[in-house]
Amino acid sequence: MSETLDLSQLVSRLVKIAYPELNQSCIKTTWGISSSFATISWTHDYKDVRIKCSNETKTWHEAALTGLLSHELSHLSKQNKEQSERCTDLDAIMRGFGPYLGVERLFAGKYEDHIIRKGKDRYLGYRSIRQLLNESELKHLDMLLEQLRLLPSKKNQPKLVHHDIAILHTAKDTMIKIDGHEFKVTPQRKDAEVGTILRGNTVHVIIDDEEVGHFDSPTS
Numbered sequence: 001m002s003e004t005l006d007l008s009q010l011v012s013r014l015v016k017i018a019y020p021e022l023n024q025s026c027i028k029t030t031w032g033i034s035s036s037f038a039t040i041s042w043t044h045d046y047k048d049v050r051i052k053c054s055n056e057t058k059t060w061h062e063a064a065l066t067g068l069l070s071h072e073l074s075h076l077s078k079q080n081k082e083q084s085e086r087c088t089d090l091d092a093i094m095r096g097f098g099p100y101l102g103v104e105r106l107f108a109g110k111y112e113d114h115i116i117r118k119g120k121d122r123y124l125g126y127r128s129i130r131q132l133l134n135e136s137e138l139k140h141l142d143m144l145l146e147q148l149r150l151l152p153s154k155k156n157q158p159k160l161v162h163h164d165i166a167i168l169h170t171a172k173d174t175m176i177k178i179d180g181h182e183f184k185v186t187p188q189r190k191d192a193e194v195g196t197i198l199r200g201n202t203v204h205v206i207i208d209d210e211e212v213g214h215f216d217s218p219t220s
Ligand SMILES: [Zn+2]
Pocket: 071, 072, 075, 085, 088, 164, 165, 166
């Protein structure tokens, strides 16, 4: 299974193929316990980039991980100034990862768009991604689904609450973005562990052992 999959090798390959602007970045990858499928953090000069994939994604097929990692790398796109999840998805599709993103959304249980920020932002679901692909990309996606014996279904519920967490470290502070909610921590905490705890319907955002904020749990 994907247990043997080398995350850093996969990331280097993606950078080489489609993210030339990250050639000079030092990108560290790890697996770990996480409340999101992936967490990406980077310094404002893009020199220090860290990607953590949840242990749950170790069982994912390489195609799904490729989709997830391309979404994470697209968070660093300079075009993506507003840092919306939708723009991040569109950037990954523009760079040619649409078929992989489509597969990833099925693994993540997102057949339909996952609406966040009360409709101001969204993660594109499998169905929307299909609509954005050209003919050869659609063929590629269908080939991957056939290879993985994956039947697109609306019934798959995501096991994790959040898709991913994006963390930008500026010289002064650390900005954490989860499901469209933003939390600013001063001073900067580059080496801190960021996570969430769900209690009732409230998601608590934790940096190391300290709570920095909370928000209502997303229902969709
Ligand atoms: Zn994201």
